[in-house]
Amino acid sequence: PRSIYLSRHGESMYNVEGKIGGDSDLSPRGWEYAKALPELVKKNIGDTPLEVWTSTLQRTIQTGSMLPFEKKTWKSLDELDAGVCDGMTYEEIEASAPAWIRDDDKFNYRYRGGESYRDVVVRLEPVIMELERQENILIIGHQAILRCLYAYFLSLPQEELPYIKIPLHTLIKITPMAYGCHEERYHLPI
Ligand code: F6P
Numbered sequence: 508p509r510s511i512y513l514s515r516h517g518e519s520m521y522n523v524e525g526k527i528g529g530d531s532d533l534s535p536r537g538w539e540y541a542k543a544l545p546e547l548v549k550k551n552i553g554d555t556p557l558e559v560w561t562s563t564l565q566r567t568i569q570t571g572s573m574l575p576f577e578k579k580t581w582k583s584l585d586e587l588d589a590g591v592c593d594g595m596t597y598e599e600i601e602a603s604a605p606a607w608i609r610d611d612d613k614f615n616y617r618y619r620g621g622e623s624y625r626d627v628v629v630r631l632e633p634v635i636m637e638l639e640r641q642e643n644i645l646i647i648g649h650q651a652i653l654r655c656l657y658a659y660f661l662s663l664p665q666e667e668l669p670y671i672k673i674p675l676h677t678l679i680k681i682t683p684m685a686y687g688c689h690e691e692r693y694h695l696p697i
Pocket of ligand 1: 527587669
């Protein structure tokens with residue numbers, strides 16, 4: 508059976524600084540993950556052909572850069588647009604929009620000038636259509652994006668979607684079955 512592999516990009520400089528959004532480069536730890544990824548992928552898929560999909564943002568492109576497979580970049584895989592809050596820390600955001608407001612209905616909360624999780628689910632539709640037609644795909648993505656894709660394949664409810672745990676430096680393998688999905692996770696302690 509075919510599988511879909513999901514991984515967040517390696518740790519970015521913005522992750523280190525606690526800032527959201529942006530288009531920062533990988534941190535030294537993030538590059539360690541990028542270097543270790545080919546081996547991790549090879550161990551789990553062997554010689555099965557694989558296509559790698561990234562967003563148009565540097566942190567995902569850099570994470571996939573060492574992988575010896577065909578690559579495709581998708582604008583629709585870019586991280587949830589935090590609008591006026593792009594580049595801020597959660598503490599900085601807290602001053603103008605306390606976190607409880609977003610937490611009250613995180614799926615529908617839309618950043619001013621930006622997007623909500625609902626908006627992201629809509630823009631991911633073409634990606635999902637294409638995914639359904641493909642064989643083995645590895646998506647190197649972002650936290651909010653991978654929450655949406657994961658929730659789609661595992662049929663998780665909207666209220667849970669924005670809180671799904673997608674840790675850094677972890678390869679998630681999803682194998683769709685007749686009923687439901689089989690899932691495995693491989694974490695690299697980097
Ligand atoms: O912090 C990394 C990040 O990908 C941000 O760019 C993004 O805004 C955030 O995670 C999404 O997570 P949450 O919706 O929980 O804030």
